[in-house]
Amino acid sequence: MTPATLSAADIARGIRKGDFSAQEMVESFFNRAERLEPSLHALLHVDPERARDHAKKVDALIARGGDPGPLAGVPVVLKDNMCVRGMPTTCASRILETWISPYDATVTELLEKAGAIIAGKGNMDEFAMGSSTEFSAFGAASNPWDTTRVPGGSSGGSAVSVAAGYTPLALGSDTGGSIRQPASFCGVYGLKPTYGLVSRWGLVAFASSLDQIGPFARTVEDLALALSVIARPDVRDATSSRRERPDYSAALQTVSLAGKKIALVKDLHGKKDVMSRDVETVLEKTLAHCREEGAEIVEISLPVSLEFGLPCYYILAPAEASSNLARFDGVRYGLSSNEESLMDLYLKTRGAGFGKEVKRRILTGTYVLSSGYYDAYYLTAQKVRQLMKQEFADAFSKCDLIALPTAPFPAFGKGELVDDPIQMYLADVFTLPVNLAELPALSLNGGFTEGEKTLPVGVQFIAPKWGERELLSVAAVLERKTGSAGIAPVENRYPCREGGDVR
């Protein structure tokens, strides 16, 4: 019995019944991570002492007849841009390498209150800027289905932790697809909630109008369970919605697609030419399953979102990032160059501390906000964003859900796109419109590529705002039909050393 084979719901049930202990679950997390980390590098930090201490407390509470909560003893990995008091939060950047979080993110508090054990911090693209986890300053992570390929990004380490069976649950953040795209590449579920559903307090900001935290899991039940725990109003995040949240787990009791209208976007507005054949096949197959379950498939068009979403996003997100990352100035935390003048302190600290993709985005953002170019770029992109919101609102008058590929292609090879940022940005073409329109979307594994080393391929469902229950329902129906997400066969395909370099 390990987190590799059990769901979070099963672990919590087993621990509450006394079938096994939280301490056993934590030890099996560390054993598996130690064995697989040399191949995968999904984690940036672990704190075994802290995790064991929390597990002991969970076990002690159960021994006293108490209830630690719905995630009792479940080891969870947090992307390394979420604060855990006393642990590093590096955002996979040299500039924050030495910073220890002085407080807990709201999601950290909520998870621990529900009995979860924070087992490790997930590898990521530096400051969540990237689609492959190759832009981590501390080394790339690998895809557990084929370690010569990327796991996707930016929340690659969280996706790998779940796909490789370190943990049944992990949290990522999604600014333009950073939960859904690695979920697709690693063959697990990934949910990007509606903007404002999950508190961003304690999440290091990338683009504040787009960032949202969400869960990765291998079962729909776990995805709903995690969402029920973390989707809480929070006065510390001014954009946190005060609306009442439903019980997402209860929504899975009676699910059916009968009478639901699911829309496909007929010709994908010119984006079919960048799409792999496998992705098209898997999407068709998934829609066929939906039809068999009683859904009506309708066609819609999203010309603005699919044609102009990419340039719109790559103007707005870097603009917000250039402002948010101004705080990393060498004065209050992290790396600091010892200089005579304040200007040199800023220039040298930031020049040495940020990696190349972060620099590209800060400079792009600074440029599009600079005098003389603001109207042509930033303001234009804001207007396009409004059109996209309206376009989705119009589309949802004709359907309940929209189905799109999660990414245009399956996991690509390491190093293939790292020097071609614009090609890399294409990986987000189907995911980033969702962030710009503030909508919820879920990526599930729809199938696999043909060939010897098969790779998972994700399908994305998009709902109107606050439609997380609808997304979980369609995922639950498809799970009943085709099964949950499987563990990647990393041990069968690759020799895994005993012992590792888990820090």
Next chain:
Amino acid sequence: MMLSNPSGSRLEKQDVLHVAELARLHVDDGEVEGLVRHFGAILEHFNTLSEARIEGRLDLDAVDPFIFSDTEIPAPREDIPEVSEVREDVLASAPRRKDSFFVVPRILEEASS
């Protein structure tokens, strides 16, 4: 200072260095060429928006860029003082500190008189 590319489509080396200074980001000589190329490609991509406007495929004239009609207005918090006990933890990560202050290079010269 306006940058030297009136069309907005091409940035030269000195433009990139100027943007880098605005961003308080030191850029090595070895990085500049790559950034010039990157700006060339990304701005070409961004210009698809203005081209689409000219071609009439993207009509933005009547669009208000900052209407958030479906966004809740955040309710102000009650003004209740809270005790924060993280000061020492925050300062523990400071690169340079003196007592409870962050230390920065001097920015004002002492009066010469």
